[in-house]
Structures are given as C-alpha cells and as structure tokens.
Amino acid sequence: xANRVAAGGINTTIHRWDATTxxxxxxxxxxxxxxxxxxxxxxxKLAAAGFTTxxxxxxxxxxxxxxxxxKCGPGDAEVLVAFAPDGKALATASALDTIILWDIAGKENxxxxxxxxxxxxxxxx
Amino acid sequence: MxxxxxxxxxxxxxxxxxxxxxxxxxxxTAKVVKTLPMxxxxxxxxxxxxxxxxxxxxxxxxxIHETTSYQLVRxxxxxxDTVACLAFAPDGRTLAAGMFSGTIRLLDLAVPLQKGKSVIDxxxxxxxxxxxxxxxISWSINGRCLISAGFDKTVRVxxxxxGQAITNWPGHIGEVSAVAFHPSGRIVLSGSRDTTLLMWDLxxxxxxxxxxxxxxxxxxxxxxLWKELASDNNVTGNAAIWTMATARDIAKYLKGKVVLVNPExxxxxxxxxxxxxxxxxxxxxxxxxxxxxxxxxxxxxxxxRPPSEEVRKRVGLLLKxxxxxxxxxxxxxxxxxxxxxxxxxQANTADxxxxxxxxxxxxxxxxxxxxxxxxxxxxxxQ
Numbered sequence: 315x316a317n318r319v320a321a322g323g324i325n326t327t328i329h330r331w332d333a334t335t336x337x338x339x340x341x342x343x344x345x346x347x348x349x350x351x352x353x354x355x356x357x358x359k360l361a362a363a364g365f366t367t368x369x370x371x372x373x374x375x376x377x378x379x380x381x382x383x384x385k386c387g388p389g390d391a392e393v394l395v396a397f398a399p400d401g402k403a404l405a406t407a408s409a410l411d412t413i414i415l416w417d418i419a420g421k422e423n424x425x426x427x428x429x430x431x432x433x434x435x436x437x438x439x
Numbered sequence: 440m441x442x443x444x445x446x447x448x449x450x451x452x453x454x455x456x457x458x459x460x461x462x463x464x465x466x467x468t469a470k471v472v473k474t475l476p477m478x479x480x481x482x483x484x485x486x487x488x489x490x491x492x493x494x495x496x497x498x499x500x501x502x503i504h505e506t507t508s509y510q511l512v513r514x515x516x517x518x519x520d521t522v523a524c525l526a527f528a529p530d531g532r533t534l535a536a537g538m539f540s541g542t543i544r545l546l547d548l549a550v551p552l553q554k555g556k557s558v559i560d561x562x563x564x565x566x567x568x569x570x571x572x573x574x575x576i577s578w579s580i581n582g583r584c585l586i587s588a589g590f591d592k593t594v595r596v597x598x599x600x601x602g603q604a605i606t607n608w609p610g611h612i613g614e615v616s617a618v619a620f621h622p623s624g625r626i627v628l629s630g631s632r633d634t635t636l637l638m639w640d641l642x643x644x645x646x647x648x649x650x651x652x653x654x655x656x657x658x659x660x661x662x663x664l665w666k667e668l669a670s671d672n673n674v675t676g677n678a679a680i681w682t683m684a685t686a687r688d689i690a691k692y693l694k695g696k697v698v699l700v701n702p703e704x705x706x707x708x709x710x711x712x713x714x715x716x717x718x719x720x721x722x723x724x725x726x727x728x729x730x731x732x733x734x735x736x737x738x739x740x741x742x743x744r745p746p747s748e749e750v751r752k753r754v755g756l757l758l759k760x761x762x763x764x765x766x767x768x769x770x771x772x773x774x775x776x777x778x779x780x781x782x783x784x785q786a787n788t789a790d791x792x793x794x795x796x797x798x799x800x801x802x803x804x805x806x807x808x809x810x811x812x813x814x815x816x817x818x819x820x821q
C-alpha cells in the first residue's frame with residue numbers, strides 16, 4: 315500500500331486483495347482522488363469510478379487497468395456514476411450540476427442541462 | 440447532486456439533488472419529464488429490477504413510487520434514522536436500506552398495505568455490525584449475498600437468508616464510499632475516500648478471476664463439506680462452497696444428496712397415510728421421510744387437523760424422526776440449498792446445469808426453484 319500518496323496529488327489504485335493472506339496484489343494506478351462512486355457494467359468487464367476531482371475513470375476488470383479518464387465538469391467536485399443496464403453507456407453526474415452520458419470508450423455523447431434559472435438547480439448546487 | 444440511477448429499461452435517469460427534489464430525465468429528449476419535490480432531500484435512489492418502482496430515500500423515510508405516473512404507493516417510515524443508500528434484491532421483493540446508524544434494513548415489499556394507507560411501520564429485518572453510516576450496498580446477481588461498506592472502513596459480505604456475515608474485510612484506511620458485486624459472484628469491488636479501489640476475492644484463494652480446473656476430492660471429504668455447507672457459521676459455509684465448486688464431478692455427488700420434491704406427490708403421500716391398505720400407508724410414510732425437512736411445514740399443518748388417528752400417529756412419528764436428523768434444521772437446509780445452487784452455477788458443467796434444471800422444478804420451496812431457474816439461465820448463457 316506504499317503507492318497511495320504521491321507528490322502533487324493523490325494516487326488512486328486498484329488493488330487486488332487476497333483475502334486469505336491479506337496482502338494486496340499488484341494493480342494499476344490512477345491519480346484521480348478520493349472515490350465517491352462505483353459502478354460495474356452488467357457483463358462485469360468494465361468498472362467505472364467517480365472521484366472528488368470531478369473525474370471518472372473506466373477500468374478493465376479483472377486486470378484493474380485504466381481504460382479512460384473522463385473529465386465530468388470544471389474544477390473539483392464529487393462525481394456519481396451509473397452504467398446503463400445494457401452496458402453501452404455510462405452516466406456521470408457532477409455535484410456542480412453537469413450530467414454527461416458517455417460511450418464505453420470514454421467519448422462524450424450527450425449532456426443533460428437544466429434550463430437556466432431553474433430554482434431547483436440553483437438550490438441543488 | 441446526491442444520487443443517480445438508470446431506469447431498468449435504460450431510457451431514463453433519476454437524479455437526486457441536494458435540496459429540493461428528484462428529477463427524472465428522459466435520455467432521448469434530454470429533458471426532465473418529472474420532478475418529485477422531496478422537501479427533505481433525496482439522498483438515495485434505486486429502480487426495482489422489473490422497472491415498475493422507484494425507491495427514494497429522503498431523510499428517515501423510504502418512498503416507493505410507481506414509474507408510470509410516479510404516484511407514491513408505499514412508504515417505510517420507522518423514523519429516527521436517516522437513509523444513506525438503497526439497493527433492490529434481484530428478485531425485486533427486498534429493498535436493502537443502509538442507514539446512518541450503521542444498520543441495514545431489509546424492507547419487504549410484499550408486506551400488504553392496510554386499506555387506504557401507504558405507510559408501513561412494521562419493524563424490518565436488520566443486519567447489524569457497521570459502526571457509523573452505511574454508504575453503499577450491492578447485491579450478488581443471484582440474491583444470495585449482499586455487500587455493504589461505510590464510515591467504519593470495513594467491507595462486509597452477508598448471506599441474506601440468515602443475515603450473518605461471511606467476511607468483514609479491513610483493508611481501507613478511509614471511509615468506504617462505494618461497493619459493487621461482480622456478476623461472477625467471486626469478486627467484490629470497493630472504493631474509498633482513502634483514494635484506493637480494492638478488488639476482493641470472495642473465494643479466499645486467489646481464484647476470483649477464474650476458477651481453477653476441477654480436481655478430485657475424495658468421498659469422505661465431500662461428505663464433510665456437505666455437512667459444512669449447512670453450517671450457519673457463514674465463514675465455514677463460504678469456504679465449503681468454493682472447495683466444492685472446483686471438485687471434480689461435483690454435480691454427480693450433489694445429485695445424490697439434494698432432495699427433490701413435487702407438491703402434487705406430497706399431497707398424494709399425505710392422503711395415502713390414511714390409505715385402507717397398510718402397505719400403502721407404509722409406502723407413504725417412507726416417501727415423506729425421504730423428503731426430510733422440506734415436508735416439515737406440510738406435516739405440521741396436517742397435524743393441526745389430522746383426518747384420522749392413524750394419520751395423526753404417522754405424522755407425529757415423522758416429525759419426531761426429523762428432530763433427530765443430524766441437528767439440521769429447516770433454516771440450515773435453506774442455507775445449504777442456496778449454497779448448492781451457487782456451487783452448480785459456478786461449476787457450470789453439463790451435469791451441473793442438468794441438476795439446476797431439476798432443482799428449478801423440484802427444489803423444496805418456491806423461491807429456491809426461482810433461484811435455480813435464474814442460475815440455469817445465466818449458466819446457459821456463459
């Protein structure tokens with residue numbers, strides 16, 4: 315667990331954890347911040363995690379390798395993630411009100427934006 | 440934003456905002472089609488697996504809305520504890536709610552409503568163990584287990600049927616914010632405020648990604664494992680699952696062990712306990728004895744209103760014999776039956792699928808038959 319903190323930011327690592335020996339196995343690293351959300355594609359081959367840095371990362375499972383990093387809005391904000399039930403899209407919602415639909419390669423497909431001066435949106439920030 | 444969920448059909452997105460509401464986005468038009476006000480906020484949201492219901496956690500209440508007109512149909516309000524997260528069991532009947540207090544409430548959606556009322560204030564089943572907020576819950580694809588994690592940094596795996604934990608993994612050094620049960624049933628993912636994502640091996644032997652090739656396990660060991668499989672020590676039971684899932688010809692062994700029942704036949708046997716011929720009565724007694732714990736309920740019911748003294752005596756004797764059966768109670772049989780279905784799906788050989796097919800028709804209880812059928816369908820797709 316030595317790789318947790320790195321200069322200039324915080325590393326996020328997928329560790330494989332051996333429950334019998336209690337020793338983490340080697341995994342991939344992704345300096346994306348504290349984890350706020352997690353979702354798995356229905357086929358189990360892809361995971362997406364949301365971070366406090368307004369980023370989401372797509373990981374290959376079970377290798378734990380990073381496949382794509384998504385910027386879900388400006389600045390730092392917590393990100394929620396959800397895979398579509400067919401596994402073909404990922405939704406991210408930034409605490410700063412931006413909802414984006416991505417394809418599984420990490421390409422932005424659609425943005426869901428509330429009309430301006432929507433009272434709930436204003437309250438919801 | 441507080442919470443996010445895809446609708447079961449993938450056409451909508453439910454989004455809970457920090458204050459004042461839950462919005463339903465239509466993804467084809469990118470417009471909000473419904474706003475549920477939620478004056479006390481919406482912290483958790485989940486769609487039922489059949490897509491007909493939307494559950495929202497708002498302060499200390501769980502609201503269930505149907506998804507055509509978004510009418511409120513039920514609310515679970517035991518009060519004095521805030522809902523942090525929600526997750527539907529795959530069968531859609533149980534909704535797990537992780538609470539601020541650290542308990543997990545297992546809300547039963549089949550509880551009938553009183554006429555004209557939507558509030559349910561029955562005390563639900565609880566899973567106790569976490570200290571502090573339960574941030575996330577995820578069910579295994581077969582509904583046998585659920586995982587939870589939260590403020591106390593632990594990741595816990597529970598077996599739903601007896602509510603006991605299989606593991607309590609300490610690994611994170613910060614609050615755990617998210618968990619996900621892998622569809623393989625062998626891997627659990629967790630994500631933490633400590634900036635790590637951990638991938639856990641539920642088999643406990645480094646075989647989560649792929650089960651090793653089956654190896655020979657001798658009959659005595661299998662018999663021992665068969666006993667352990669009924670253990671209500673879930674650590675023991677879980678270890679037995681993974682040893683048996685990789686034992687050669689495990690389906691053949693299990694076929695000789697599981698009890699298959701046919702409700703019509705049971706009815707006939709009960710009737711024949713009162714047959715005019717001694718031979719037939721004996722035959723019926725023997726057949727019912729072979730069905731072990733699975734006829735306990737029918738026998739108890741029959742004993743309440745026995746049609747004759749002969750039946751009363753025979754049923755009384757059968758129930759007495761059940762008492763002596765290696766101390767395996769119906770609860771343990773239930774636990775073991777679920778574990779057997781897991782083993783067969785994991786092994787996924789032609790024999791295993793055949794036995795799943797038989798269990799889908801003849802397992803001792805309705806929900807076990809449903810579980811076996813669902814396992815068979817998943818296994819056949821592999």
